[in-house]
Amino acid sequence: MTGTPVPGQGAGPARGPEALPPRAKLAVTASRVTAAISRRAGKGSGSVIGGKIALRIAPDLLAQLADHLQVVLVSGTNGKTTTTRLVAEALRAAGPVVSNALGANMPAGITSALAGAGDARFGVIEVDEKYLSGVARDADPIAIVLLNLSRDQLDRAAETRMLAEKWREGLRGTEAVLVANADDPLVVWAASSAKDVVWVAAGQMWQEDSWSCPSCGGVMHRPGDDWYCSDCDFRRPQVTWSLVGEEMVDPDGQVWPLDLQLPGRANRANATTAAAVASVFGVDTASALARMKNVTAVAGRYDVVSYRGRNLRLLLAKNPAGWLETFSLIDPAPAPVFLSVNALDADGKDTSWLWDVDFTRLAGRPLFVLGQRRLDLAVRLDVAGLEFSVHDDLAGAVAACPPGQIEVIANYTAFQQLRRTIKEAQA
Template sequence: MTQLPLRAQLASALGRSAATLSRMTGRGDGSVIGGRIGLLLEPDLLRQLARDRKLALVSATNGKTTTTRLITSALLELGEVATNAFGANMPAGHVSALAQHKRAPYGVLEVDEKYLPQVLDTTGAGVVCLMNLSRDQMDRAAEIWLLAQKWRKALSGRPTHVIANCDDPLVTWAASTAAKVTWVAGGQRWKEDSWCCPECGGPLDRKDADWACRECTFHRPEPQWAVDGDSAIDPRGQRWLLDIQLPGQANRSNAVMALAVAEAFGVTVDRALPRLREVTSVAGRYTTVERDGRHARLLLAKNPAGWLEAFDVADPQLPVILSVNAQGPDGRDTSWLWDVDYRILRGRPVFVTGERRLDLALRLDVAEVAFTLCDTFNEALAMQPPGRVDVIANYTAFQHIRSEFGRAV
């Protein structure tokens, strides 16, 4: 790799030192502060760190941290990989990740949906993975059609190889301007944000996995890859069992997206799939933690689509603790709770906690779901009998619970 200019070397070194100090003092994992300091000293540091590397950018409303982890595992077949493993998905996090692995020839970066055009322009990444777009953080994120429009404009005319989920009409529309697209039938359980055609505004007709606009020619492209139950089907029609350890249909979709990206880097399925099987948890997601005989499995759900996937993974025979905050990273607006169908929890022991527990309690009351209101997570956990319990929490509530157990990964 080309040696960095002296100013960039200094900025990178000081950023790494700040990140190390942050970890040593227990203030955080250093994945943001190091990048911020580096960018303060050298505003063009991300571009310089990205130069000469083969990069993949991963963006979506849901699943990007997990898919980034899966792709990274697959690409380890080729050598060292730089990645923002803990979800710091804005430029400061990208700088920190690349600086920490300054000699890695490969990089896989999770990118916040809003920042994708900027990061793509800065890094010139050769591969972009786009999975889904749905409502999220309503007080911060723009209308998702506007996000899709920004993606579409950013990809237009670029030589970037895009791996895109063709089951999501917004993702398909955004990716269709790219010079090269590999279409993946990754599924779309949450459809409430894509009943209208992004091309003309007409209604979309849906039949099984297929969709097409009733008023123009916009339609679902033919996929090269597909997830079919517990298997992936590759472009040659070969079926591969997705016997990964991460649970749920959404993670099998994430896995087939990861396999498609890995093949774009030259890693065949037979080499990539064993790497994917090694991933057991992602930044605390799906981890089971234990206290006083109570085994709590941690599930993250940040928005309506995410809650739908969490319900798919949660065991209906177990009690469930729900925790919701509304801090900056969550979005201050909790009106999205009314888009989640909580009736699936009827008949289960449900315990509600978090800073916005009263908002969630009202939503559950309207859905006729019986629940117990708890002041803290510890109180909710202490009320459980010894055995297993599922915990579903949004972002900062999830991080708070992780910290209770030493930020389990």
């Protein structure tokens, strides 16, 4: 079915929020005013508070706003923001796009982004894993992207398999086309209740959350790239799109080089997924890829910035699967690596996940440890037998660092803090 135009979705002029009923219009205005006040007060973009106000006035606002758009939802533990950006770039080949590009991915943030849709034809929306079923119900999407599921902030989030179960229930019978990662058994379990699925071989380095069969509990076997349950018939589905090394193979078997500016295997996987999505919307692969290749950084991630005369590449990694993918894309030894870890509310307050990360992959590099929970990280690296130094702040670490571009890997709030520090120094 890929490559065909979407039925029932005329390509005529989009009707913007002007066509909304009065109550919804009022809600949109209130959301914009609130967001502007919040921005002026220096409290960030204001999109979340604006969206919350709007949803209180018109609880079905998200659905009404989405009604004017051809919507694609993007969810998963890792790669949401980047894939959302890549899909948005690709669909711009076919028309204007509205997107929650900065990652405000719960209903309030999504509503707020859609309220600014203007004459957009496509809505490309990143959705937090926990809210996917609800947003999928409200937004009536054409396509839903399921990237991957792995452990993340277990002290405040749902258990990983429970999330897969919720997706499976929520997406059962959906009219949307699912674009799903065939290499993640939890994603396959979640997606296989839907009737129309485009399977993508997007790969998955982290496998520790799917050793037991989500269907029957049997032990999973993983010879090479394949996987199957030893006790039931649950196994890897036939794929139509594949990431193979540095290249992508489309459903016709045509091979496309993925010379992206975004680094790493995970981003080649995200681009392969985005090309499959573009195809669902009738955007040809050559146009989609050409646009995706222009993306250099996403919400500050992968950005190379200058700080105290040094180049720092900023990499966000929030959970074991993310750290593993990030280790695979950084420059080889002896490139220096900064590691910064916090455990504030937005990170999850439990640091035990550090022990799921195989830090021995960093052996041979100068390692500099930062962040609110730098001592947790120090113990972890010490037990791994690695050499490292611990620093109270970025300036101290940079001063002690040998020459060369510095790879900086940080979890969520640590990443935001580093960006702020660098921005202040540049000002």
